[in-house]
Amino acid sequence: MADGTxxxxxxxxxxxxxxxxxxNPSDLEKKHxxxxxxxxxxxxxxxxxxxVEVGKLLAHPNEPAHxxxxxxxxxxxxxxxxxxxxxxxxxxxxxxxxxxxxxxxxLRARALCNLHGxxxxxxxxxxxS
Ligand SMILES: [Fe+2]
Numbered sequence: 233m234a235d236g237t238x239x240x241x242x243x244x245x246x247x248x249x250x251x252x253x254x255x256n257p258s259d260l261e262k263k264h265x266x267x268x269x270x271x272x273x274x275x276x277x278x279x280x281x282x283x284v285e286v287g288k289l290l291a292h293p294n295e296p297a298h299x300x301x302x303x304x305x306x307x308x309x310x311x312x313x314x315x316x317x318x319x320x321x322x323x324x325x326x327x328x329x330x331x332x333x334x335x336x337x338x339l340r341a342r343a344l345c346n347l348h349g350x351x352x353x354x355x356x357x358x359x360x361s
Contacts, residue, residue: 245349248342262290264348266303266341268355276361279331284315284341286324292345300324301344307357308336319346335359 240246244260251257251265269283286292286300293299299319303326305312315326324343338354345351 247350249349249351251353257289259290260348261351263287263292264343264345264351265289265353266343266351268339268341268353270339270355270357272356273358273360274332276359277331277333279329282328282330282339284326284328284343286343286351292324294319294323296320298345298347301346304342305330306340306342307332308338308340310336332359 249261249264251261257265264286266284266286267288269285271280274280282305284303284305286303287294296319299322300317302314302316303324304314305326305328307330312330313326313328315324317324335358338356340352340354342350342352
């Protein structure tokens with residue numbers, strides 16, 4: 233920065249990383265952004281499955297020194313669940329069964345890489361009666 237001010241947006245270890253251009257993610261973004269597979273609509277209070285995977289767009293390392301430590305799923309800002317992983321013997325994919333009584337606009341998944349910080353993706357979903 234010309235004025236010497238340091239910005240959180242310039243540091244991947246600061247805050248939550250989201251794709252800068254979702255239609256054209258960088259290789260770093262492809263390696264870290266969780267991919268959410270879920271129906272576009274779900275019935276009120278009807279269980280449905282949400283699959284979350286890191287590495288689907290571009291493989292992420294999975295070794296003791298560099299791995300995805302956990303995945304979390306949210307409906308809007310409401311926490312729904314978490315899966316934790318170790319480096320080497322696991323693969324960062326989780327299937328959550330959830331039921332929602334109302335929508336928050338989108339499902340959100342967060343993934344933490346032990347070297348590259350916190351990443352978030354979202355997928356719209358509508359809860360219908
Ligand atoms: Fe990483």
